[in-house]
Amino acid sequence: xxxxxxVTAGHGLLETLGRRSLAAFEEIGRFFFILYSTVHWTFRxxxxxxxxxxxxxRVGVDSIPVVGLTALFTGMVMALQTYRGFERFHAExxxxxxxxxxxxxxxxxxxxxxxxxxRIGSSLxxxxxxxxxxxxxxxLYAMATEPIQYLIVPRVAAATLMMPPLVALADGLGVxxxxxxxVGLMDANPVVYWEKTFQFLDLNDVxxxxxxxxxxxxxxxxxGCMKGFFTTGGAEGVGRSxxxxxxxxxxxxxxxxxxxxxxxx
Amino acid sequence: MPRAAATPNVTENAARTGPxxxxxxxxxxxGGREVLRGIDIDVAVGESLVIVGGSGAGKSVFVKHLIGxxxxxxxHIIVDGEDLTxxxxxxxxxxxxxxxxxxxxxxxxxxxxxxxxxxxxxxxxTRLGEEEIAARVNECLDxxxxxxxxxxxxxxLSGGMRRRVGFARAIAMSPEILLFDEPNTGLDPITxxxxxxxxxxxxxxxxxxxxxxxxxxxxAFRIADRIAMLxxxxxxxxxxxxxFRSLPDPYVQKFLAGEPLEEEVA
Numbered sequence: 001x002x003x004x005x006x007v008t009a010g011h012g013l014l015e016t017l018g019r020r021s022l023a024a025f026e027e028i029g030r031f032f033f034i035l036y037s038t039v040h041w042t043f044r045x046x047x048x049x050x051x052x053x054x055x056x057x058r059v060g061v062d063s064i065p066v067v068g069l070t071a072l073f074t075g076m077v078m079a080l081q082t083y084r085g086f087e088r089f090h091a092e093x094x095x096x097x098x099x100x101x102x103x104x105x106x107x108x109x110x111x112x113x114x115x116x117x118x119r120i121g122s123s124l125x126x127x128x129x130x131x132x133x134x135x136x137x138x139x140l141y142a143m144a145t146e147p148i149q150y151l152i153v154p155r156v157a158a159a160t161l162m163m164p165p166l167v168a169l170a171d172g173l174g175v176x177x178x179x180x181x182x183v184g185l186m187d188a189n190p191v192v193y194w195e196k197t198f199q200f201l202d203l204n205d206v207x208x209x210x211x212x213x214x215x216x217x218x219x220x221x222x223x224g225c226m227k228g229f230f231t232t233g234g235a236e237g238v239g240r241s242x243x244x245x246x247x248x249x250x251x252x253x254x255x256x257x258x259x260x261x262x263x264x265x
Numbered sequence: 266m267p268r269a270a271a272t273p274n275v276t277e278n279a280a281r282t283g284p285x286x287x288x289x290x291x292x293x294x295x296g297g298r299e300v301l302r303g304i305d306i307d308v309a310v311g312e313s314l315v316i317v318g319g320s321g322a323g324k325s326v327f328v329k330h331l332i333g334x335x336x337x338x339x340x341h342i343i344v345d346g347e348d349l350t351x352x353x354x355x356x357x358x359x360x361x362x363x364x365x366x367x368x369x370x371x372x373x374x375x376x377x378x379x380x381x382x383x384x385x386x387x388x389x390x391t392r393l394g395e396e397e398i399a400a401r402v403n404e405c406l407d408x409x410x411x412x413x414x415x416x417x418x419x420x421x422l423s424g425g426m427r428r429r430v431g432f433a434r435a436i437a438m439s440p441e442i443l444l445f446d447e448p449n450t451g452l453d454p455i456t457x458x459x460x461x462x463x464x465x466x467x468x469x470x471x472x473x474x475x476x477x478x479x480x481x482x483x484x485a486f487r488i489a490d491r492i493a494m495l496x497x498x499x500x501x502x503x504x505x506x507x508x509f510r511s512l513p514d515p516y517v518q519k520f521l522a523g524e525p526l527e528e529e530v531a
Contacts, residue, residue, distance in 0.1 A: 046389070134372060135370070138329070139374075141333070141334055142332050142444075143361075144359075144361040144362045144390065
């Protein structure tokens with residue numbers, strides 16, 4: 001009897017494993033389908049410049065406060081933490097270097113991407129998801145308009161193009177935040193701090209961070225659009241897609257960060 | 266405009282000129298459940314075909330196949346001699362331009378006002394100037410008896426108005442074929458009659474072929490040249506309205522009388 005139960009439990013486990021694996025492969029397939037279709041439709045007429053500009057304002061300009069504040073306070077915390085730590089072995093002079101390097105190479109792109117994943121990834125999924133369940137996407141097809149070209153291309157392009165300038169701004173604000181805390185609060189020498197900030201910083205560090213930012217923008221927008229585009233199940237489905245978009249986009253950003261860091265540095 | 270005399274299987278018009286739409290042995294299943302099980306039907310040029318059936322009979326799935334929104338498991342949909350199921354994406358897009366479709370709840374773009382919704386296909390597919398677009402949008406709004414609502418937001422419209430704006434958007438490009446997906450669902454009887462009136466006017470005044478799906482028999486009798494009954498993914502009866510009432514099929518009679526089937530009661 002117990003052996004039979006064990007076999008049944010084993011079957012159940014295998015079944016669940018199989019179902020989850022299939023779902024994961026389906027999700028990966030959808031991601032690459034949206035990515036491929038987006039690239040395919042980006043270079044085809046008609047070009048919706050109005051949509052591009054609208055989405056760039058939404059992703060870029062409207063995200064400045066949230067990304068700026070995140071970077072500013074991250075720079076401030078970095079300076080506070082490293083100053084206290086470095087003080088112990090009299091290396092306070094290198095706080096500026098640590099803040100600038102960690103911000104440009106890692107923290108600014110990743111934290112900005114996570115903030116944008118929360119702000120834009122979720123809204124893309126919610127917007128496209130509600131368009132799906134109210135048949136607005138079907139209506140686009142019915143009007144001989146490719147929804148990927150009209151809806152997804154401008155959104156993905158906007159996120160990919162606007163993430164690097166956002167991260168450049170975040171780099172600047174983060175470094176300034178670090179400087180303000182180190183000099184204003186910890187009485188660090190402003191000239192030394194400034195000199196050390198740039199002493200070990202290569203242009204390559206900044207550019208690699210900006211390349212990361214562009215890739216993160218691409219990944220998180222494709223993820224958000226994909227979750228929205230394939231939404232099923234009415235209002236509840238839109239809620240599910242929105243949550244899943246944020247979780248998945250954040251995870252994909254963090255995972256891809258490792259590989260990008262390995263490739264770029 | 267006099268309506269084409271119809272026979273149960275193929276209208277005289279279809280027999281003479283070839284059908285506008287020919288559906289051949291259409292099958293579709295979702296997750297192992299067969300929704301369409303071998304549908305064969307022709308729609309003649311200028312005909313108004315109404316497909317009726319209960320909830321879950323496969324009506325919406327069928328009409329979405331006609332415009333290529335859903336791909337069949339097998340079978341063919343021939344529009345003006347071109348097989349929609351075999352066509353490459355570019356041909357598919359071109360074929361779709363022959364269609365105008367009105368969706369159940371209107372499917373209007375809520376990020377745009379009424380004017381922009383109707384102007385959308387014109388801006389997308391024509392080189393008309395702003396004045397010409399405005400003239401065409403107003404003409405379409407007049408056709409659906411909604412003059413002057415162009416600048417209203419979509420969320421300010423009632424259910425009936427949404428449907429009519431959906432009709433206006435569907436006819437903006439002067440399509441050859443109009444598809445209506447449940448145009449009366451969820452509307453009160455008076456608004457429903459107004460909607461039917463607008464469809465009948467379009468049928469009589471525009472050079473279009475129409476396919477409407479509905480479960481509202483009153484509406485079907487008002488707007489149809491032929492009525493087809495869909496049940497369990499199959500066409501079980503097809504006839505002009507006057508003959509449809511007297512069809513001996515027990516399901517049709519129960520459906521007309523609004524009575525449950527014995528197996529449903531049990």
